Amino acid sequence: MQVSGYKILISILLVAGLSIAGFRRQGPEPLRIDYPAYFGNRTFVPDDNPTTVEGVALGRRLFYEKKLSASQQISCGTCHRQELAFTDGKAFSTGVDGSPQPRNTMSLVNLLWVRNFFWDGRVAGLEMQAAVPLTNAHEMGQSLEVSAALLSKEVVYRSLFSKAFGTDSLTGEGIVKALSQFERTLVSADAPYDRYLRGDYQPTAAELNGISLFYGNPDAARNIRGAGCAHCHGGPKTYIELYHNNGLDTIPADSGREKVSGQSYDRGRFRVVSLRNIALTAPYMHDGRFKTLEEVLSHYNEHIKPSKTLSPFLQGVGNSNASDGLTLGLTDREKKDLLAFLHILTDSTFITDKRFSDPFR
Amino acid sequence: MNIFRSAIFLGLQLTFVVSAYAQTSPAVKISGEVTKPLTFSVDDLAKMKRSTAVLTDRDGKAHSYQGVALQELLEQAGVTMGKQLRGEQLTKYLMVKCADGYEVLFSLAELDSSFTDRVVILADKLENGPLPDGKGPFRLVVPGEKKPARSSFQVVEMVIRYAKD
DSSP: OOOHHHHHHHHHHHHHHHHHHHHHHHSSSBBOOOOGGGOOOOOOOOOTTTTTTHHHHHHHHHOOOOGGTTTTTTOOHHHHHGGSBOOOSSSSBBOTTSSSSSOOOOOOGGGGGOOTTTTTTTEEEEHHHHHHHHOOOOOOOOOHHHHHHHEEEEEEEHHHHHHHHHOOOOOHHHHHHHHHHHHHHHOOOOOHHHHHHHTTTOOHHHHHHHHHHHHHBBBBGGGGGOOOOOHHHHHTTTTTOOOOOOOOOOOOOOBBBBHHHGGGGGGEEOOOOOOOTGGGGOTTTTTTTSSSHHHHHHHHHOOOOTTTTGGGGGGGGOOHHHHHHOOOOHHHEEEEHHHHHHHHHHHHHHHGGGHHHHHHH | OHHHHHHHHHHHHHHHHHHHHHOOEEEEEEEOOSOOOOOEEEHHHHSSSSSEEEEOTSSSEEEEEEEEEEEHHHHHHTTOOOGOOOGGGGGGEEEEEEEEEEEEEEGGGGTTOOOOOOOEEEEEETEEEEEETTOOOOOOETOOSSSGGGSSSSSSEEEEEOOOO
């Protein structure tokens, strides 16, 4: 009996020991990011930075960590506030040195489907993007090495990094990788428009007409009304990775993508943004010149400025409801209906989701 | 890691690009599954074997475009066209990338004269004149399609890959 009991005890210890060893060997747990099938699977996750439960948990904390800025006063979340769909309501955010940014802070939404970042698409991949505001002297202004050294002093970060990356060394590379993992989980897919796509919401007559105008191309000769928005903002994500000159200026103060490509045909071209949560992300355009969505619609309807690089989809008879083809030619009623559609892209689940909120609060 | 060193220097590089970039002349690059990666300019295209294609544009009118057949360009880059386009090579596709980020895809067989009489060209002329602003200097012209959506504007790159799924 004694021998048998001893054997059982040894067996239990062995199994427990192996289980612990097995568990430890597994490392971080892969995280599946949920999104609707209608978003499609053309997602971008680098092979060397898979999304994990532990990586995202670390990334969330880092996103709201003010020690990552030279002043210790600013975190990513300072300019990317969840309640405003990760914008800050300003035309130009202020960096650690008090200087305004050259362009409007972009919303962070459905980045899993984005390949190139910033208003001019100059950087490939979230990991490369994240390093820029962290280190830019006019933004958070602190090198990744200094940030890593500061965080290394805290037991909590040493533990979180170890869990996320299975290594004891806390590096700048780990900081941007974890931030990127967190940002990839920022999926907005529960707006009334999503519920409509899933068959759970009946839009109002105005919203339905707005949807119809948004996706429809105008054909004045056949009296078919349309706003042609979907050409560039099309599909359930309301996002395609495109760069267009949308007629803000005949001579742009900021030449946009031309600075990246060196090609004159790129003058005044900027990213075509996602319209998800657009009602929350005022002011609008790369320079925040429009304070309201009404002003934006008025721009597209009546105030497109001609230039050599103006988008071909914002000019000409084929893109106009007006018989002269000079403007988009929507009526006031139609503009209101489009606005009603834009408002059902606001996702209250997304902006209150605790998984995305500030863990320091 | 190199990528992060690069990121740190990105600001510097961009400052350099912004302050010192010169207008580079437009060019198209052919890359991916090619044996001879090819980059060509407007001048290079003018010296190649020329073809004409007719396209009904969004204005509903047929227009004549001049340029070089895609098959000719792909052959110059050493892509498996003609007699080589068989078996496994038939799982290859061409992704056309444009300056505004627009992308469209073809299977190689759609572009090969042993499969089809339709000739898709990379055009640099419209009715023997320049292409209009916003569409040139290189426009794909895909005749015989009901929508002109693949006749994409401002082509900057063509990438050949195997479909692997």
